[in-house]
Amino acid sequence: MIPDAVAAVIAATLRDHPTSEPEAVARAAVAALDREGWHITAPDVIAAALRAA
Numbered sequence: 809m810i811p812d813a814v815a816a817v818i819a820a821t822l823r824d825h826p827t828s829e830p831e832a833v834a835r836a837a838v839a840a841l842d843r844e845g846w847h848i849t850a851p852d853v854i855a856a857a858l859r860a861a
Contacts, residue, residue: 817841 810818821837828836838848849855 813844814841814846817844817846 817840818837821833821840825833825836841848
C-alpha cells in the first residue's frame with residue numbers, strides 16, 4: 809500500500825502538471841518525493857532490466 813504522504817505528493821504533482829505527458833508527471837513526482845526525503849528503489853530484477861535498457 810502507498811503511504812498517504814506519498815499519495816499526497818503524487819496527487820499534488822498531478823494537479824500541478826495537468827497537461828503534461830505521463831512520463832513528465834512521473835519524473836516530477838519522483839523529484840518531489842526525493843525533495844521530501846523519500847528514496848525509491850526497484851527490486852533487483854527490475855533495476856537490472858532498467859540498467860540494460
